[in-house]
Amino acid sequence: MSYRIEGATGAWEIVVGLEVHAQVISNAKLFSGASASYGGEPNTHVSLIDAGFPGMLPVINEECVAQAVRTGLGLNAQIHLESRFDRKNYFYADLPQGYQISQFAHPIVGEGQVEIELGDGTTRHIGITRLHLEQDAGKSMHDQDPTRSYIDLNRAGVALMEIVSEPDIRSPEEAGAYLRKLRQILRYLGTCDGNMEEGSMRADVNVSVRKAGEPFRTRCEIKNVNSIRYVMQSVEIEAQRQVEIWEAGGTVDQETRLFDHARGETRSLRNKEDAHDYRYFPDPDLLPLVIERDWVDGLRAALPELPEAKRDRLEKEYQVSRYESGILTAEQAIADFYETVAKDRDPRLAANWMLGDFFGALNRTGRSIENSPVSAEALRELLALISDSTINGKIAKEVLEDMVETGDSPSVIVERKGLRQVTDTSAIEASIRAILDANSDKVTEYRSGKDKLFGFFVGQTMKAMKGKANPAMVNDLLKKLLSE
Numbered sequence: 164m165s166y167r168i169e170g171a172t173g174a175w176e177i178v179v180g181l182e183v184h185a186q187v188i189s190n191a192k193l194f195s196g197a198s199a200s201y202g203g204e205p206n207t208h209v210s211l212i213d214a215g216f217p218g219m220l221p222v223i224n225e226e227c228v229a230q231a232v233r234t235g236l237g238l239n240a241q242i243h244l245e246s247r248f249d250r251k252n253y254f255y256a257d258l259p260q261g262y263q264i265s266q267f268a269h270p271i272v273g274e275g276q277v278e279i280e281l282g283d284g285t286t287r288h289i290g291i292t293r294l295h296l297e298q299d300a301g302k303s304m305h306d307q308d309p310t311r312s313y314i315d316l317n318r319a320g321v322a323l324m325e326i327v328s329e330p331d332i333r334s335p336e337e338a339g340a341y342l343r344k345l346r347q348i349l350r351y352l353g354t355c356d357g358n359m360e361e362g363s364m365r366a367d368v369n370v371s372v373r374k375a376g377e378p379f380r381t382r383c384e385i386k387n388v389n390s391i392r393y394v395m396q397s398v399e400i401e402a403q404r405q406v407e408i409w410e411a412g413g414t415v416d417q418e419t420r421l422f423d424h425a426r427g428e429t430r431s432l433r434n435k436e437d438a439h440d441y442r443y444f445p446d447p448d449l450l451p452l453v454i455e456r457d458w459v460d461g462l463r464a465a466l467p468e469l470p471e472a473k474r475d476r477l478e479k480e481y482q483v484s485r486y487e488s489g490i491l492t493a494e495q496a497i498a499d500f501y502e503t504v505a506k507d508r509d510p511r512l513a514a515n516w517m518l519g520d521f522f523g524a525l526n527r528t529g530r531s532i533e534n535s536p537v538s539a540e541a542l543r544e545l546l547a548l549i550s551d552s553t554i555n556g557k558i559a560k561e562v563l564e565d566m567v568e569t570g571d572s573p574s575v576i577v578e579r580k581g582l583r584q585v586t587d588t589s590a591i592e593a594s595i596r597a598i599l600d601a602n603s604d605k606v607t608e609y610r611s612g613k614d615k616l617f618g619f620f621v622g623q624t625m626k627a628m629k630g631k632a633n634p635a636m637v638n639d640l641l642k643k644l645l646s647e
Contacts, residue, residue: 194221215259240275290329
C-alpha cells in the first residue's frame with residue numbers, strides 16, 4: 164500500500180531522491196598524499212595541495228578510483244571507462260582553492276539500482292542515476308572563540324563518492340530502507356565505513372509532493388542529514404510543509420534547507436543553485452581518467468560476496484528463514500560470526516542461539532559483534548556441549564552468562580561449577596520414584612486423566628536434580644513409570 168499525505172484537497176504523493184556523500188576508505192586523499200584518517204589535531208593531515216598553495220598540482224589516487232569502481236559494480240551500475248574531473252567554483256572559507264574538484268558531465272559510474280525490502284516483506288528497486296568522485300571540503304568551527312571562526316582542513320581533499328538516486332522513493336520508510344541497504348553494500352565492499360556520526364556518510368534529501376498522476380512539482384533539498392532516522396523524519400516534515408503551502412494557494416520555492424531535529428522542522432538556508440551558478444569547466448590540471456576493461460574485470464572478480472547473494476546462500480545451506488537471514492547478513496561481521504558458529508554444527512541450533520541469547524547478551528552489555536565478550540569459537544564450543552549432552556539448554560544459558568562475565572571457555576565453566584548433565588538412567592529413575600512416592604495423590608489424579616500434571620512431575624524432577632538431568636531422559640522415564 165502506497166504512502167500518502169492526506170490534505171484538505173485529498174491525497175498527496177511524496178517524491179524523494181537522495182544524494183549520498185560517502186567518504187572513500189583510503190589511506191591518502193583523492194589528489195594528495197596527506198592522511199585521510201578521521202580525527203587528529205586540527206590541520207595536521209594537510210598537504211600544500213589541500214591548503215590551496217599556488218602551483219601545487221593534483222595527482223589522482225588510484226585506490227580511490229578502484230573504490231569507486233567497486234562501489235559501482237556492487238550497485239549493478241555502468242562503469243565508464245573514460246570520465247573527467249571538473250572544477251566546481253564557489254567561495255567558502257573551508258574551501259581554500261576556491262573550487263572543488265568534482266565530476267559533472269562525465270562521472271565514473273552511471274546508472275544502477277538498489278533493491279530494498281520493506282517492513283511488509285515487499286521489495287522495490289530504487290534507481291541510481293550516477294556515482295561520481297569529488298573532494299570533500301574542510302570544516303568551519305564556530306564554537307572555539309566568541310568572535311571568530313576557525314578552519315580545520317583535515318578533511319579537505321578527502322575522497323567522496325556522491326551517489327545520486329533517481330526520484331523513485333515514495334515514503335519515509337523507503338528512504339530509510341534505501342539508506343540502510345546502501346550503507347550495508349558499501350560496508351560489505353569495504354569502500355566506506357558508513358559511520359554517519361563521524362560524517363563519513365551523509366545525505367542531501369530532495370523532497371517534493373504531487374497529486375497522483377501529476378508531473379513532478381518543485382523540490383527542496385535538505386542538506387547534510389547525518390542519520391537514517393533524521394532522513395526519515397525530514398522527509399515527512401518537509402513533505403507536510405509543502406502540502407500545506409500548495410493547499411493554501413502558495414508556491415514552493417526551490418531552495419536548500421536545513422533539518423532541525425530538536426524543533427522538528429526544516430529551515431531555509433539559501434536559494435538552490437543551478438549547475439551554471441558553479442561555472443563548471445574541465446580541470447586543466449587533470450587529464451581525462453581512462454581505465455582499462457581488464458582492470459575493471461579484475462576488480463569485479465575480487466569483489467566479496469554481497470548481502471543479497473550471502474542471504475540466499477545462508478537460506479539454502481543453513482535452512483534459515485528469510486527473516487533470520489536478513490538479521491544474520493545485516494553486517495558482514497555478523498554473517499562471518501554465524502558461519503563460524505554453525506560450521507559442523509546444527510545450523511538451526513546456531514541460528515536460534517545467535518538470534519536469541521547471544522544477541523540478548525550483546526544488547527545487555529552494550530557490545531557489538533566486533534567487540535563481543537564471547538568469540539564465535541567459544542559459542543560454537545558451547546553448542547557442542549549441548550549437542551553431545553554434556554549440558555542441557557537450560558544449563559547452557561547459565562554457562563553463557565558466565566562466559567560473558569568472565570571470558571572463560573564453556574568447558575572450563577562447566578567443570579568449575581559442576582554443571583555436567585546427568586545421563587545416568589538409574590540416578591534419574593531413583594529421583595523420579597522418590598517424587599512419585601511423595602506425590603501419590605497427584606499420581607492417582609494423573610492416571611485418572613489429568614494429563615497436565617505431567618509438567619508438574621517434570622519440574623519436580625529437574626528441581627530435585629538441580630537442573631542437571633537430561634530432559635529427554637526425564638520425559639521418557641516419567642512416561643514409563645507413570646504408566647506402570
